[in-house]
Amino acid sequence: MKNSPLGELLLSTGHVTAEQLEVALHTQKARPGYLGEILVGLDFVTADEIAHAVATQHKLPYVDLCIAVPQKKALEALPKDIALDNGVLPLRIKRGVLTVVTHDPAAAELASMLRDLCGLEISFAISDKALIAQSIELYYFELENPIENRIATLVDEAANERDIDIEAFLDLLIQNAVKDRATDIHIRPQALSSHVFYRVDGVLHHYFSFPSRIHRNVISRVKVLSEMDITRQRIPQDGGFAFNYLRTAYDIRVAIVPTSFGENMVLRILPKTEALHRLERLGFEAAQVAVLERCLRKQSGIILTVGPSGSGKTTTLYSTLRRTNILQRNVVTVEDPIEYQLSLVQQTNVNESAGYTFAESLQHLVRQDADIILIGEVRNQETALAVARSALSGHLILSTMTANDAQGAVARLMDFGIKSYMLSATLLAVLYQRLVRRLCDNCKRPVSLPRAQLSEYGLGAAEGAAETVTVYEAVGCEHCRRSGYRGRVAVAELLEIGEDIRELLDKGRIALETGELLRRQGAATIREDAGAKLLQGITSLEEIRRVFA
Numbered sequence: 001m002k003n004s005p006l007g008e009l010l011l012s013t014g015h016v017t018a019e020q021l022e023v024a025l026h027t028q029k030a031r032p033g034y035l036g037e038i039l040v041g042l043d044f045v046t047a048d049e050i051a052h053a054v055a056t057q058h059k060l061p062y063v064d065l066c067i068a069v070p071q072k073k074a075l076e077a078l079p080k081d082i083a084l085d086n087g088v089l090p091l092r093i094k095r096g097v098l099t100v101v102t103h104d105p106a107a108a109e110l111a112s113m114l115r116d117l118c119g120l121e122i123s124f125a126i127s128d129k130a131l132i133a134q135s136i137e138l139y140y141f142e143l144e145n146p147i148e149n150r151i152a153t154l155v156d157e158a159a160n161e162r163d164i165d166i167e168a169f170l171d172l173l174i175q176n177a178v179k180d181r182a183t184d185i186h187i188r189p190q191a192l193s194s195h196v197f198y199r200v201d202g203v204l205h206h207y208f209s210f211p212s213r214i215h216r217n218v219i220s221r222v223k224v225l226s227e228m229d230i231t232r233q234r235i236p237q238d239g240g241f242a243f244n245y246l247r248t249a250y251d252i253r254v255a256i257v258p259t260s261f262g263e264n265m266v267l268r269i270l271p272k273t274e275a276l277h278r279l280e281r282l283g284f285e286a287a288q289v290a291v292l293e294r295c296l297r298k299q300s301g302i303i304l305t306v307g308p309s310g311s312g313k314t315t316t317l318y319s320t321l322r323r324t325n326i327l328q329r330n331v332v333t334v335e336d337p338i339e340y341q342l343s344l345v346q347q348t349n350v351n352e353s354a355g356y357t358f359a360e361s362l363q364h365l366v367r368q369d370a371d372i373i374l375i376g377e378v379r380n381q382e383t384a385l386a387v388a389r390s391a392l393s394g395h396l397i398l399s400t401m402t403a404n405d406a407q408g409a410v411a412r413l414m415d416f417g418i419k420s421y422m423l424s425a426t427l428l429a430v431l432y433q434r435l436v437r438r439l440c441d442n443c444k445r446p447v448s449l450p451r452a453q454l455s456e457y458g459l460g461a462a463e464g465a466a467e468t469v470t471v472y473e474a475v476g477c478e479h480c481r482r483s484g485y486r487g488r489v490a491v492a493e494l495l496e497i498g499e500d501i502r503e504l505l506d507k508g509r510i511a512l513e514t515g516e517l518l519r520r521q522g523a524a525t526i527r528e529d530a531g532a533k534l535l536q537g538i539t540s541l542e543e544i545r546r547v548f549a
C-alpha cells in the first residue's frame, strides 16, 4: 500500500506502527479524509504528536496554542478570510517578520503569497490543524467583537434600569468563559449586586458584577434551558444543557442552591470531546514516561495514578493507556462516567450510586477476553479486591485513587484488605501527581532566589556553586488576564515497584518513606520535580507553595 508523506514521517519517528498505518489507510478508503485526522480519530497518535513530528522534520518551532496568544497587530496584518482559507494563524510580528502558525509548512507558495499580501517577511511555526482552525475563529472573532465589551454594555444598560436581552447576556457569559478556558462559572447573589466568578486553571477569579434586579432572570433562563422547575426557588436543583461555541459542543452541568440573597448557581463547562495529549505535554519527564511504558508492556499487574480530586490523574491515565498497542491487546474500560472517548476500546459505564458497581462490572469484563482494563477509580474495598483479583488472574489494570503519595496509596489498599503479598505480586507503579499553573511566557519576570530556599521547600538542590539561582515570578498582562499564569502542568513522582520494594512488601507494610524509596531508585520526589520546573521557568515558587500548602 502506498504511504503518504505524513504516514512515512510518523512511521520513521516511531509515532505509529506499520500495522496502525495500514489500519488508518484502510479507514481512509472507507471514509476519505486527511490521514492525520484519521490517525488522531483512531487514537494512534495525538494531534500534537503529529505537529511535533512535522515541526522536527522541517526544523521549525512548535507552538502550543493552548498557551500562546497571538498579538493583536499580527492578527491585524492578515485578513481573517485568508487565515481561514489557508488554515494559518498569525502569531507575532518581530523585527519585520510575521510568524505564522500552520500545520503544513510544505504547502506550495504559501510563504510567498503571505509575504506579498502582508508586506512582511514570513516565518513558520507549527501547531495542530484543529487547534489552529479553532484559534483563528476565536481570536478574529474577539478582535472584531470583544466579548467583555459587550457584557459591560449590557451590565451598564441593566444598571440604568433598562431591559436587556437575558438570553444574549447568558450566552456571552458562557462564551467568555470558554474563551478564557474556564472550567466553571459561579454566579453569586449578594445584597446589592451579583458576582460572576470563573475558575481558570483551578483558581477562582472575579470577572463581572451585575445588578441584583436581573439575577432572578439569569437563573430562570438557565432553569428553562436545563428543564428545571422555574417556580421553585427554595430547593437545590441540578440539571444541564448543551451549548455550542466556535464549532465546539459543550455540556453545561448546572447546580443551583438557595442562599440568603437568592439562588447561587454553578455552571460546569465540559467539552463533549476532550483531546488527548502526550504525557510529555502534560508535564511528565522522559524518565517517568519510560517507566510507565515499561509497566504497560507487562502482561498483568496494577498501574495506579493517585492525587486529590482535580489533580489531573484521570487525564494521565488515559494518556498512558493510549500508549499501548490497542490493535494487539483488547482494552476495556469501566467508568463512572466515561470521561474520554477512545477509538477501538470498549468503554462501559457503571453507576455506583444505582448499584451497578466497578466490582460487579469487572466480573463480567474478565470474561470479555480483556487484556487491559481501565477502572475509573478504586473507591472502596469491594473494588480494590476485584482489581487485585483481576490482576492476579493475568490482566493489566490501570486505575486512579485518592491518596497523597505512593505510600499513602499502598496503605489505603492495605486498609481495603489487600494483603501485602498480593500487592507485592501485582503492583507495578504508583504515580502521584498535582497540577501547578504555568507562568505566562509573555510577562513572567526573572528574580534571584537564595539557593537555600530551594532545599527549605524540599525542591532539591540545583547544580552549581552560586549562592542564588534565577527563577521566574508571575506579573500579569493582557495575554493571561493579569493572572500571570496560563495553563497548567503536572508535577509528579513515580514509584516503580521493583524487587527491593517487593521484598519490603513481602515482609509487611512499607516502613520507608516514599521519598527514601524514590531516592533509592534515583527518581525525583514530587517536590524535586516541582523544583526542576521552577528552575526551568515553567512555574513560580509562589505557585508551588500554593499547591503544596
Ligand SMILES: [Zn+2]
Pocket (backbone or CB within 6 Å): 440, 441, 442, 443, 444, 475, 476, 477, 478, 479, 480, 481, 482, 484, 485
Ligand atoms: Zn501574562
